[in-house]
Amino acid sequence: MNIKKIIRTLCLIGLITSSALANTNADFEVTRITENVYSIISPSFGLPTPENKGWNSNSHFVVTKEGVLLFDSGSSEAIGNKIKSAIKTITDQPVRWVVNSHSHADHWLGNAAFADTAIEIITSSQALTVMKKYGEEDVKFYSKVTKGTIGPTQLVYPTLLLTQGQKRNFGGVDVEFIFANDGHSPGDVLMWLPKEKIIFGGDVLSSDWMPVITGHGNVPNLINTLYAIAKLNPTMVLTGHGSATTAKSVKRDAYLLSSVWKQVKTDSKNDKTADETLLNIRAKLGPKYEPLYKDFTSEIERHVKLMYKLQRT
Numbered sequence: 001m002n003i004k005k006i007i008r009t010l011c012l013i014g015l016i017t018s019s020a021l022a023n024t025n026a027d028f029e030v031t032r033i034t035e036n037v038y039s040i041i042s043p044s045f046g047l048p049t050p051e052n053k054g055w056n057s058n059s060h061f062v063v064t065k066e067g068v069l070l071f072d073s074g075s076s077e078a079i080g081n082k083i084k085s086a087i088k089t090i091t092d093q094p095v096r097w098v099v100n101s102h103s104h105a106d107h108w109l110g111n112a113a114f115a116d117t118a119i120e121i122i123t124s125s126q127a128l129t130v131m132k133k134y135g136e137e138d139v140k141f142y143s144k145v146t147k148g149t150i151g152p153t154q155l156v157y158p159t160l161l162l163t164q165g166q167k168r169n170f171g172g173v174d175v176e177f178i179f180a181n182d183g184h185s186p187g188d189v190l191m192w193l194p195k196e197k198i199i200f201g202g203d204v205l206s207s208d209w210m211p212v213i214t215g216h217g218n219v220p221n222l223i224n225t226l227y228a229i230a231k232l233n234p235t236m237v238l239t240g241h242g243s244a245t246t247a248k249s250v251k252r253d254a255y256l257l258s259s260v261w262k263q264v265k266t267d268s269k270n271d272k273t274a275d276e277t278l279l280n281i282r283a284k285l286g287p288k289y290e291p292l293y294k295d296f297t298s299e300i301e302r303h304v305k306l307m308y309k310l311q312r313t
């Protein structure tokens with residue numbers, strides 16, 4: 001595994017912060033969002049570890065008249081099976097459709113657990129390309145960092161590719177798919193329930209933690225997507241990591257990212273260094289934003305440095 005690959009893999013897991021929680025024996029508890037929408041929230045945020053057995057991301061599901069629509073299947077087949085058992089505590093209906101929000105391992109390696117009942121596994125073509133490129137390496141990486149506690153995983157790829165803005169009806173539930181135009185990673189897909197006004201954001205949307213920008217994402221497109229989602233005015237925002245939230249968090253992230261992006265642009269033109277920008281941003285934005293995130297202090301430095309890098313390439 002070369003260094004570039006390691007960095008990519010670390011990015012995909014989200015943020016590697018010292019404050020990452022290392023939850024151990026948490027159950028796959030189901031939280032009811034509305035009458036037919038539920039979340040399974042991982043108490044772990046950050047790296048997969050032997051303690052969390054690789055479970056570091058959220059899954060959400062919609063119970064329809066014709067089966068369950070699952071959004072993200074977890075980091076391994078074993079985790080997928082736990083998600084499957086958790087869904088069974090709510091409904092006898094099988095999972096008929098799986099949506100993978102993006103290509104990062106913690107959002108799709110659980111697909112194999114649903115291969116027996118799913119008629120479609122859904123994502124974008126860009127995400128599928130990345131899954132095919134890195135899937136095997138990702139399984140090995142997750143196995144290594146969890147010291148094998150994650151168990152074996154068979155790769156099961158998506159079978160249905162979406163187009164931007166595609167509308168579907170799953171068992172009587174209207175759904176729209178929104179692309180983030182690579183905001184967080186290539187081919188990110190968000191799922192919008194227009195009647196219920198619920199957005200499933202994957203890693204494009206955040207709640208308690210700073211927005212997850214990556215070296216292979218597109219920050220301006222992420223900012224535009226955040227503004228577009230805020231405009232939809234969702235009553236409930238379901239995220240790839242962290243707890244459920246509201247449109248307020250989406251606006252907060254849009255304002256913060258656009259302020260930092262603009263500042264980096266101006267400073268970089270004026271030959272300032274990333275460290276100077278960071279000092280300036282901490283002074284200007286810290287008082288407002290630090291209390292709004294669990295990891296502002298550590299993450300803002302990564303954001304500024306990464307944005308410098310992205311704007312120079």
Ligand SMILES: [Zn+2]
Pocket residue numbers: 011012013014102104184185203
């Ligand atoms: Zn991700």
